[in-house]
Amino acid sequence: MSVKLILIAFAAASSLAMSANASAQGFRLELIDSAGNGTPKPVFITEADVLRYDADQHRLVLGYDAGRRLRDFSVPKAGRPFAVFAGNDRIYVGRFFDGFTEPEYRGVAVDIASLRKYPPSIVFELDYPPLVPKNPSRDPRNDARLVSAFRNAGLLFHDVWLDATCVKVFGTGKRRQSFVFDFNVVKVVKGRYGKRSVEFELYFDAGGAELRDAVAAGCGSGESLKFRLKFQRQDNETDPYLSYQGFEPID
Secondary structure (H helix, E strand, C coil): CHHHHHHHHHHHHHHHHHHHHHHCCEEEEEEEEEEEEEEEEEEEEEEHHHHEEEEECCEEECCHHHHHHCCCCCCCCCCCEEEEEEECEEEEEEEECCCCCCEEEEEEEEEECCCCCCCCEEEEEEEEECCCCCCCCCCCCCCHHHHHHHCCCEEEEEEEEEEEEEEEEHHHHHHHHCCEEEEEEEEEEECCCCEEEEEEEEEECCCHHHHHHHCCCCCCCCCCCCEEEEEECCCCCCCEEEEEEEEEEEE
């Protein structure tokens, strides 16, 4: 009996240790003061607040509660400093702004002025204004430790852009109207994709009607109208699900 209790206690302790270690490896964003020190309530965004991290755009897509905190967040004119961590490692520091008012800021900046859509998202920009010359050699946003933290949590996503021609489109007849699109892939413009075709379903009110109207004239007609289809795929998957993001017609 005592041996069983010891084994159960050991297993529980090991589980807690593994959980704590996993948590220590995760992403978090802390508020800091102008001297770089922590504040009384430093942890502002945790890994649990994150729905996904779009690595190509440095965009953090957040849950409702985190979005509400950011909308209610008071940011002074000079900005509010923060630090990004992966586990116990501080990766970089930056500043929140509520509409950029500084003539120029060198570093990682996040503007929360346009935080309106759902799900809410913030973009970690390098230097401000956006057109100022960048120096990629000092860009800390793709630090391997940070990328690894998002990948291990299943939160890392990449862009996949495909130039493609429409083969067919049809309605599904579902209660919530949707369409299934079938395209032949002509060229992989961005990201990784190994198939010659791509098929996906879109709801009428989630991009389906717009894409259907755009391809209707030439889909399957032999006119070979080309479109740039924009997706995102989750990192670390052998047969990834593509999440549709939009399209552009190609002349």
